[in-house]
Amino acid sequence: MADAMIEFRDVTKRYGALVANDRLSLSIRRGELMTLLGPSGCGKTTALRCLTGYVQPDEGRIFLDGKDVTDVPTHQRELGMVFQNFALFPHMTVRDNVTFPLMIRNLPKPERERLVLDALRLVRLEGYAGHYPRQLSGGQQQRVGLARALVYHPKVLLLDEPLSNLDAKLREEMRFEIKEVVTRLGITAMYVTHDQGEALALSDRVAIMNRGRLQQLGTPEEIYESPNSRFVAEFIGLSNFLDGSVDTVRGETMTVATSGLAIETRALPGAAAGQKVLLFFRPNEIELLPADGESGSNTFPAKVEKTTYLGDTMDYRLVIGDGADLRLQTDARHRYAVGEAVRVRLPRVRSWVVEER
C-alpha cells in the first residue's frame, strides 16, 4: 500500500514450539489509529515488540514510512511509545522524563524547553514539571508517558495497553483524551489492547488477532456488526449462537432450521439448502414479547430461565425451541418472572450469519 506508515509483511515469530506471530501481514495508513485487539497470548504484544525492535522476527519484514526497519535497532526507529505500567524513569522529574528523548538527540536547550512545555501543555500537566512520577496519580503518570512519547514528534505512536492499570472511571476519561490528542496531532498510532470497549471507542480500524494470526480487519462498525467468525463475535460484545442448516433460500431471505425452529434470516451469498450455518444475534437485538401477544414471522415461544437486574437493563436467559439457550437484554420497565412463558421476535434484517468454520 502506497500510503502505509507501518507495514508488517509476513512476520513470523516463534518462541520454541509456540508461534506468537504466524505470517502476520498488516498495514496501517498514515494518520490512522489502528487497534490490535485480542485475548492475551494472541500475539498482539509480540507484533508490537517486533515493531519497536525489542523482538527480532524470525521471518518477514517490517516497514516504517516505506523503509525496511527490520534490522534497525530500537533507538534508531524514531518511535514514541506509551507503556502499560507507564515505565517512567522513577529517578527523574516529570520535566526530565519528557526531556529525555530530546536530550538523547542533543537538541539545543531553548528548543528542548519549548518542546517540553508544548508536550506538557498537550497533556495538561504544565504545573507538574518539578514533580517525581511517584508523586502523581496513575492517570497523571500515564499522561506524562504520553507527553514523553510525543515530545519529539515521532513518526508513529505506539500504545501498549495504556489504560489497563487505571481504574474504570479514569480509563473512560483517558480514552477520550488519547483519542483527542492523537486526532489533533494527526499522528499514526498503533494501539494494543484486550479491551473491546477501548478498541471500539478509539479506533479508525480494528485488527482482531487470534493465535498469532489476523482474524479480521475492519472499522469498529464492521467488526461489531458483521464479525467474520464465531471467535470475533464472541470476543466483541455479547452474542447468541444457534447452530443450524439452511432449509430454503428465497431471494434475499433464507430459512434456517435450528433447534426445532425455522428462522428466517438474510440470505447468505451463495447459500444452498443443507449448508451448515451459525446464526448469531446480539442480546439487545432480540425483542421480548408477552406470551399472548400477536404472532408474526420469526416469533417463537420461549421460557424465562433466569433473570438478572442490571440497573438500566434486565438480562434474561431464555430457553427456546427444543432447549437452545438464548440471552437477551431489554430495558427494565416490564419484567418477566422466572418460569414465565414469553415469546421472542428474532431480528430478520439485522441478523447476521456467520459461516461455520
Place this chain on the structure above:
Amino acid sequence: MMLLRAYLRGLREGRFILGYTLLLSLTLFILAPFMMIVLRSVGKGWFGRLWLPPQLTLDWYRWAVEVGNIPEVMKNTLIIGAIAVILSTVIGIFAGWAFGRRRLPGKEVLMAVILLPRMIPPITYALGVAKIFYTLELVDTHLGVALAHVSVCAPYAILVLSATFEGLDERVLEAAGVCGANVLKRFVYVVLPLIMPGILASMLFSFTHSYNEFTLTLLTYGPHTVTLPVRTYLAVGDGYWEITSAMAVIMVVPSLLILAIIQRRAKPEKLVGGFKGV
C-alpha cells in the same frame, strides 16, 4: 535519655515496670562492655575495685598514635578497604546483572557456591588463602590482603546487587530504548542512577566487612600491611590495656561515621519504585 525519663515516670506511676526494666537491662547489656573500654581508654590510675577512674587523661590516645603507629595502620586499613570495595563492587555489578537479569541455568547452585566462603569457618578458609598467597607472593601486599577480603565482601556485593538488578523494571529500559537511547546511554542515564542505592549498599557492606575483617588479615598481613583490628589484637598481647582500649575506641569511630551516613544519606526508597499499580 528519653527512655530513662520514661522509665522513671513508669516507676513513679507504677506502669510498664517490667517492660521498661527489661529494655533498660538490654541496653546496659549491649552498652556495658563498650562503656568499659571507653572509660578504660581515658582513665588514669584506675585499679582495684574502684567503680570509676579517679583521674581522666588523653595520654593513652597519644601513646596509641605514637607507639602504636595508628596513622600508618589507619592508612593501610583504608587502602585495603578501598581496594576491596572497588573489586567487590565491580564483581558485584557484573555477577548481579547476570543473576538478576538473565535466566541462568542452575542459578541457585551458583549462588550457593558464591556464598560458600562465608559458610566455611573463617580460620579454615584463611589457612588455605594464606598457603596460596605465600606461593604467589601476595602476602604483605595491600592488594593481597584486599583480595583475601574480597572473598568475603564479594558475596555480599553480589547478593545485594542481584536483588537490585532484579528490581530493575525491564519496561523502563525498553522505554529508554524507544526514546532513542543506545545501550551506553541507557546504562549511563537510566540503569546507573537506578542501581545507585544498590551500589552504595554494596560498597558500605564491603567496606565494613573489610574494615572489621580479622581472621583473613591475620594470616595474610605483614609488617607493611598491619590493619587496625590486627594492631589492636597485637597490643593486647603487649599487655597495655589502656592503649589497647584507646585503639579499640579509635577503631569504632569510622564505623559510627558510616552508620551516620547510612541513616542520613542513603534513602533507597527515594530512588527506586515510582509507579503505581503493577
